[in-house]
Each structure stands twice: as C-alpha cells, then as structure tokens.
Amino acid sequence: MVEQADTLRRTPLSRDRILRAAVALANEAGIESLSMRNLAQDLGVVPMALYKHVANKDELLDGMIDVVVGEIDPLVPGADWKHMVRRRILSARQVLRRHPWAPLAIESRNMATPAILAYLDSMVGAFRAGGFSADLAHHVMHAMGSRILGFSQELFDAARRAGRSGTTVPDSPAALPPGVAARFPHLAEIATAASHDDESVVGQGCDDQFEFEFALDLLLDGIERLHQQGWTSSRRPR
Amino acid sequence: MVEQADTLRRTPLSRDRILRAAVALANEAGIESLSMRNLAQDLGVVPMALYKHVANKDELLDGMIDVVVGEIDPLVPGADWKHMVRRRILSARQVLRRHPWAPLAIESRNMATPAILAYLDSMVGAFRAGGFSADLAHHVMHAMGSRILGFSQELFDAARRAGRSGTTVPDSPAALPPGVAARFPHLAEIATAASHDDESVVGQGCDDQFEFEFALDLLLDGIERLHQQGWTSSRRPR
DNA sequence: TCCATGAGGTGTACGCCGTACACCTGAGGG
C-alpha cells in the first residue's frame, strides 16, 4: 500500500504536468477552487513543491493561459481575410467554451503572455495581408477588443459563472424572477422575444452561438465596409 | 485627545457612509486594496462593525456598483435613438474612467444589481422607442454586450490595471519592449502607426477615447443599417 | 424614576489563502 502510493506518485512533477493539472482543476471545479494547496493535493504533493516549477501563482495562471491559447486553431491561409478571421475567432470561442475560466484569468493578468501576443500578431497579419492599412488594422484590433479571443462580452454570462463556480449548469429558461419582470418591462419583453430561427421553442434562453455570431458579423461587416471605402483615421466620418 | 478621537468618529456608521468610503478607497488604492479590514480602518472602526450594515463583501461590492451606475447620466429624451444611446454610453464611459475598478467588480458579480437592470431596461426602451422590434433589440443588446455600460473591452487595458493597482500612471508611449517588437512585427507596425488626427505626435500611445468611439460607432452604424433594412432573426443574412 | 430592550460597535477565533525559508533525501558524477 505504501508502495502503491509511491507508484501512484512515481511520475515526477514537471511544469507541464502542473499546468495540465491546473487546467483540469479549473475546468472541473472553477477557477475559484484553483489554489496552490488544492492543486498540490490533486498532484499528490505538498503545496510548496509546486514552487520548484512555477515562480508563483501568477506565473501558473500565465502558463495555463498559454495552454488554452495553444488550443486555438492556427490561421488557415486563404484569399479572404474575413473568412480567415471569422473562422479563427469561432475556433477561439470553442476553446473558451471548454475553459470557461479563461476569460476571467486572461483579464486578471495585466500583461499579455507571449502566446497571446503571437495570436494577436497573426491576426493583425491577416488584416494586413487582406490589404488593410496599418492604421485601419490598428483601430480594428481595438474595436474587436477581447472579442478577437472569442470572449462573448456578455455582462452576465452563464459561461463566466461556470468558470467561477465549476461545471456548467444549464440556465433556467429565460430566467427573470417575476417581480423583476414587472419592474423592468423592456427587459421582460426582449427576454420572452428570444426567438431565433426556431419559433416553436418560445421563451427558452438565448442561443449563445447565434448571439456571438450576430455580434461578430456586425463588427466584421462594418469593418469590411470601412476597408472597401478606404477609411483612414485622418479623414474620418462625421 | 480621547475626546478628539471621539469627536472624529462621532459620525455614526451607515450603509451609505460605508459605500462612499469603499468607493473612495477603491478609486485611490485599487480594488485589490479594498478589504473589509482596510475599509474599517479608513472609517475608524473595527472590521466586524461593517457587518451590521452590509451582509458581506459581495453585498458591499453590489452597493458600490450601484453607486457607480447612479452616476451615469439619465437618458435625455430625443427623436433619435442613435444619439440618445451614443450619448449615454459615452457618459457611462466617463463614469468608469473615474472608477477604473468598476468593470472588474461588475464582471466578478454573477447577477446584475437592480440599478444595472434599470439601466439596461432603459436602454432597451430607447431602442424600442426608436422603432426596433423586440427581436432586434434583443440581439442588439447582446451584440453591444458590456460596451453598453462603457466598458472598453480592451484585452490589456491601462485603466483596468489602474483599477487593480491604484491611481493611473500614464502608459509609456507605444510601449513594446524591443525584443518583443522583433518577434511580433505586425504588432510593432500597428503600434507605431498609432496616428490619430494629430500626425505630428508620432508613436504616442493610443487615444483611448478615439478607439472607444471608433468601436462604438462601428456597432451603432451596423445596428442602424440592420434596423433600416427591417432585419429579423428569422430571415437573417447568409 | 427605573429598568428592559435592542441597535450597533468590539474582541476573539477559525479556516482559508500565497509563499518565505530552512530542511531533508536520494540519484548521478568526480
């Protein structure tokens, strides 16, 4: 039995093993359960052992972020910047759906990791290759903001909540408590008007994917229009 | 001297006084310095005294958020939904610039406060009054996302950083460390191409206000176009 | 006038967190 325990934790610790365990823990139990102590316990090791492989918790988070960013599909070259960018952002979104804690983690760091910089750099590259001026590409990157990493940017977001408190529990359909609905009639109205293409299923929650693509296409279409007009910041509209 | 101390803290505690002190502390020292202990010390009181007026730290944050939301200008009625919405969002942005900790605080709560719900409700009302279908208004609210509260949604944001670590220190101009610039040529290019209308000041950081309005107008223009086209989710483009 | 009441401030204590620092241990090289 002692030997069993020994065999179980025979696999030596390594930065990589720590990062994978940390990502798994955050996926399953939520980012708020990711403490150095919990993580060490999952790895069958004493908390301080982790510090031989990661400098501190912030660096651990950076490493986890890089793991996530590494899962995003690379840009597939193509003639059309719009499809390239759209496709990759949707891939990023899929990755974030697997790691709902990631947006919060990324936002809470105050400098980009090299992996994120590389991702952003390649996105700018796609715009430039599509004929965008550096000027326009710059503003476009700002306008996309965190959406370019697949963030949904919802104010109150079931996925975010999952990233905090553990596995996703499906939102109760169109969940506005009765008293609330009465005080905020416009919200109640659009909550029940969550139609989408399936009109029969009325009053269900929102189709996150639809909302995401709606917003993404709104931006991309607007960007395409500016690009076609030869927009520059010096002679800007209005 | 005992009397002096007594006179100083003669003002009795109250929920309102606590909230104002908390907002002030977060503004000055950053949200990470806002602990019940620090706040109590600022108020000349023992930590547990706060709990007679707020249930716990989460409720304190909710209260602080409501203070911030309360500072946003109300909707000024007008014929044009676009100007109404635009104006109010820019007001929200100004408020957030005074309280850089607020976005993080809002995102970290997992349900909207009544004040935020009221704000969102009135925004929906503006769209509806402008002739939007409930359907379109719904998707538009999702597409605006946190931008509707004035969030800039930058991935790595000087204001965010300030909200974390205290008072804003102006960003060093176009701050890309030399090694980084070499590895990410496209980022380097658009960083130096931060032109704006003042071409003489080259390589300065970004004009946050410009970037925010650029993104906001991109969205609003796209929304206006959909509205004019009588967009509905049942017969959606593509 | 007196005393019960209860709102509101206090003190202590618990379990969590990140992590500094001294220590031990065992495999690999001279």
Added chain:
DNA sequence: CCCTCAGGTGTACGGCGTACACCTCATGGA
C-alpha cells in the same frame, strides 16, 4: 565513496472573510 544539488517537505507568517459571543448605551414603557 562521497559531494552536490535538484526537487520534495514542514513549519510559519501575515493577510483575508466572517461566525459568534460580548459589551454599551440610548430609548421608551411602567
């Protein structure tokens, strides 16, 4: 054969949110 040192351990510190028992003192009914 022993030295070294990478890597795992144990203890401890200061910070956090907050449960819980306590004290204090203004207030209002008898």
